Structures are given as structure tokens and as C-alpha cells.
Amino acid sequence: MDAMTSxxxxxxxxxxxxxxxxxxxELGQAASGSDQAIYPPMSTQLxxxxxxxxxxxxxxxxxxxxxxxxxxxxxxRGNPAVEAVLxxxxxxxxxxxxxxxRVLPGRDTLAVAGxxxxxxxxxxxxWLLEAAGRAPGFLIGGVxxxxxxxxxxxxxxxxxxxxxxxxxxxxxKRSKFVHYRPLVAILNNLEYDHADIFPDVAAIQRxxxxxxxxxxxxxxxxxxxxxxxxAEVLAMGCWTPVERFGFSAGLEWHAELLAADGSAFVVHHxxxxxxxxxxxxxxxxxxxxxxxxxxxxHAVGVELDAVIPALAHxxxxxxxxxxxxxxxxxxxxxxxxxHPTAIATTLEGLRARVGGARIVVAxxxxxxxxxxxxxxxxxxxxxxxxxxxxFLHRPELSWDAxxxxxxxxxxxxxxxxxxALLAQLQTRVQPGxxxxxxxxxxxxxxxxxxxxxxxxx
Numbered sequence: 001m002d003a004m005t006s007x008x009x010x011x012x013x014x015x016x017x018x019x020x021x022x023x024x025x026e027l028g029q030a031a032s033g034s035d036q037a038i039y040p041p042m043s044t045q046l047x048x049x050x051x052x053x054x055x056x057x058x059x060x061x062x063x064x065x066x067x068x069x070x071x072x073x074x075x076x077r078g079n080p081a082v083e084a085v086l087x088x089x090x091x092x093x094x095x096x097x098x099x100x101x102r103v104l105p106g107r108d109t110l111a112v113a114g115x116x117x118x119x120x121x122x123x124x125x126x127w128l129l130e131a132a133g134r135a136p137g138f139l140i141g142g143v144x145x146x147x148x149x150x151x152x153x154x155x156x157x158x159x160x161x162x163x164x165x166x167x168x169x170x171x172x173k174r175s176k177f178v179h180y181r182p183l184v185a186i187l188n189n190l191e192y193d194h195a196d197i198f199p200d201v202a203a204i205q206r207x208x209x210x211x212x213x214x215x216x217x218x219x220x221x222x223x224x225x226x227x228x229x230x231a232e233v234l235a236m237g238c239w240t241p242v243e244r245f246g247f248s249a250g251l252e253w254h255a256e257l258l259a260a261d262g263s264a265f266v267v268h269h270x271x272x273x274x275x276x277x278x279x280x281x282x283x284x285x286x287x288x289x290x291x292x293x294x295x296x297x298h299a300v301g302v303e304l305d306a307v308i309p310a311l312a313h314x315x316x317x318x319x320x321x322x323x324x325x326x327x328x329x330x331x332x333x334x335x336x337x338x339h340p341t342a343i344a345t346t347l348e349g350l351r352a353r354v355g356g357a358r359i360v361v362a363x364x365x366x367x368x369x370x371x372x373x374x375x376x377x378x379x380x381x382x383x384x385x386x387x388x389x390x391f392l393h394r395p396e397l398s399w400d401a402x403x404x405x406x407x408x409x410x411x412x413x414x415x416x417x418x419x420a421l422l423a424q425l426q427t428r429v430q431p432g433x434x435x436x437x438x439x440x441x442x443x444x445x446x447x448x449x450x451x452x453x454x455x456x457x
Contacts, residue, residue, distance in 0.1 A: 134302070
């Protein structure tokens with residue numbers, strides 16, 4: 001495609017599709033897009049890039065004369081904009097295929113897959129390659145604080161992509177990550193999720209096996225050596241050298257904690273001490289994310305002793321235990337956690353940092369799996385380290401909040417809307433508290449609204 005082509009992105013405010021938009025602009029394409037829910041940080045990124053945003057989906061959403069329509073996986077048949085594209089016979093493509101055809105040819109692709117930690121690990125790996133002077137391209141499922149954007153082409157050979165197992169589009173039910181054909185793939189972990197498209201863990205494992213099939217023999221698989229589901233994936237067939245990581249000294253890469261909260265650890269490779277990481281991130285899960293990224297950087301020839309010091313300045317991704325601010329002695333965080341395991345590990349890291357201080361969780365069960373109740377039984381145990389929990393239990397949730405509330409160790413409440421949630425929090429918080437808002441959606445802007453309300457008290 002020449003530099004004057006135009007692209008319209010349906011579902012542009014999603015983290016992945018917003019990255020596609022940024023890359024399209026860099027390639028010289030005129031980019032516009034539509035979405036139902038447009039909120040920060042992606043809306044901010046798109047506006048800064050000068051990309052025209054159109055609210056909602058209509059038969060006239062796609063501007064006349066658009067050369068290509070990129071359709072996000074949240075859209076399905078019956079959507080007015082989709083139907084108009086099909087009826088008009090316009091060229092359309094998925095975001096994952098667009099990336100594989102327009103950006104990845106001729107690059108060494110490093111793909112980061114797993115149920116949890118993809119965004120953070122992708123960002124760490126990109127940061128390490130940047131520190132090594134590789135000038136990598138990247139597409140991250142969030143806005144990286146250190147780069148200010150979620151995607152860029154980069155001048156170097158490497159391209160780092162967050163590799164999602166979710167399906168590609170309404171017309172392509174393969175996982176997005178099978179499009180990327182990576183040289184190096186990180187398999188971080190594998191648990192049951194995406195209950196709307198996967199009936200069980202075995203179905204997800206099959207998709208991971210399909211990813212493993214695409215990694216060449218000259219490449220590398222960086223695999224969590226303590227994850228039984230991933231071991232089963234590798235047993236289905238593997239044609240690529242594997243390096244395992246974890247806390248066990250018997251693995252090719254292992255971490256030795258120097259601080260219980262995960263803020264300092266020693267990296268060992270095949271029994272040899274490589275270096276010592278001291279960084280701002282919290283939690284054992286982030287230690288594993290960092291270890292996987294270091295192993296992947298090493299796989300493409302990066303000298304780790306030269307880049308480990310750069311992790312001290314790593315700022316991570318927006319909405320990963322992001323501190324919104326402090327007011328009235330109360331610290332407010334915005335976090336993307338939406339799976340019981342992610343909730344538990346995030347709280348574990350925060351608890352190790354704040355000690356006996358009160359942790360209050362405001363939660364919006366918003367993911368498809370959450371809404372369907374797939375994680376209802378695991379939700380209360382995942383909140384074990386919280387002293388108080390307020391659930392935003394919208395009327396459309398199909399499961400009984402009362403049962404979850406009864407199982408929570410600390411005080412727990414359910415409210416029907418975000419206004420009631422903020423009012424409830426106002427009456428419950430006290431100086432010294434740490435309030436964590438958890439949602440994979442916009443949460444009606446609740447974290448910042450709460451911060452503003454505290455400032456006004």
C-alpha cells in the first residue's frame with residue numbers, strides 16, 4: 001500500500017486496535033476510527049496522534065472512499081457498521097492480520113503470550129531492547145509510561161508484540177497470536193479465561209499449541225517452568241529450543257528474591273549469577289514477568305549485564321497498580337486486574353509493600369468471564385488480603401454477589417452503580433488507606449473521580 005491510503009478502524013479504542021491506529025499513522029496512512037466506549041488512556045493517545053474518533057457504530061461510520069477497514073474482535077454480525085462494510089463490498093481485515101502483513105515481514109518478532117502479565121512483560125522486554133540500543137518496534141496492550149504510546153514501528157530489527165489468545169475477528173476464530181509467527185515466544189502462564197469463547201482449559205491449550213507450531217527451530221520458547229498447563233502444551237509437540245524460568249534453581253532461568261515485595265531479586269542463568277534487579281515493580285508475578293523478558297532479550301543476543309541497570313528506571317504501563325494520587329492521607333491506585341489470579345497477585349505485592357495498612361478494593365467485574373460468572377467461586381479467595389471490598393454489581397451480572405460477599409474475609413458491600421460506589425467509599429476510607437480500583441474497562445472514570453472527591457473534602 002502506498003503512503004496515501006486511508007484506513008478506518010472499527011473498535012479503535014481497544015488497546016490492541018489503538019496500537020494498530022498508531023502504526024497506521026506512522027506508515028503514512030490516513031487513519032480514523034469508531035468505537036462505542038472511548039475512554040483514557042487510549043482516547044488520550046488517539047487524540048494526541050490526531051486520529052479522528054467517531055462515537056458509536058452506524059451505517060455511515062466508515063468515511064466514503066476509505067481504502068481498508070480494520071475490524072476489531074469485539075464487533076460481530078448485526079453491528080450496523082459491519083453490515084454496511086459487508087454490503088458495500090469494502091476491503092476488510094482483522095487487526096492481527098493487518099499487523100502480520102503490514103508491519104511484521106522482515107522483522108524478528110518477539111511475542112509475549114499468557115493468561116496474565118502479557119502487557120507488563122511486553123513493556124519490560126521492549127524497555128530492555130531499547131536500553132540495548134536496538135530501537136525495537138512494539139505493540140503493547142496498554143500505554144507504556146516509558147514510551148508514551150502503545151505502539152511504534154521502531155528502526156531496529158526486533159518487533160515486540162503482546163500476543164493475545166483471544167479470537168481474531170467475527171470472520172476469523174483463530175487466536176490472534178497465530179498470525180505473528182514469532183522468532184521468540186514467551187509463554188508466561190496458562191489458566192482458564194475468556195469463558196465466552198473457550199469451553200475449558202484444553203481449548204486454550206490447543207491454541208497455545210498452534211502458536212508453538214509457528215516458532216522456528218532457530219528461535220526460542222521462553223516458558224514458565226512451574227506451570228503444569230504449559231508443560232502439557234509442550235508435550236503436544238515442540239520443535240524449538242525451550243528455556244524455562246521460575247523460582248526453582250533447577251530451571252534455566254531462576255530468580256532469587258532479595259525483597260519479599262519483589263522489588264529486588266537476583267537473576268541466575270543455568271546456575272550462574274547474571275545480575276541483580278532493583279526496580280519499582282511489586283509482587284512475585286512481576287519478578288516472573290521480568291525474568292521472562294530478560295530471557296527473551298538474551299535469546300536475541302542482548303548482553304544482560306548492560307541492560308539490567310535500566311530496570312531501575314522502568315515505569316511500567318498505565319493502569320498496572322498506577323498511583324492516581326494521594327489525598328487526605330489516602331493513596332489511590334488504578335489497576336487492570338480482572339481475573340482472580342491477577343487480583344490475588346496484585347494484592348500480594350501491594351500487601352508486601354504497605355505492611356499492616358488497610359487495603360480497600362473497589363471492583364468492577366467487567367470481563368466477559370467475570371460477567372458470565374466463570375470466576376465467581378474464585379473471586380472471594382482472591383480478595384483475601386483486602387480489608388474491605390466494594391463491588392460494582394451492575395444489574396446485568398448473572399451471578400449472585402451475596403454469595404461472593406459472604407466469602408470475603410474483610411468487609412464487603414455491593415452497589416448498583418458507580419455513584420453509589422464512590423459514596424460508599426467516601427464513608428468507609430480513612431487516612432493511611434490504600435484504595436485499589438480494579439477493572440479492565442473505563443469504570444466510569446471512578447478512580448479519578450474519587451481522587452477529586454477526596455481533594456474536595
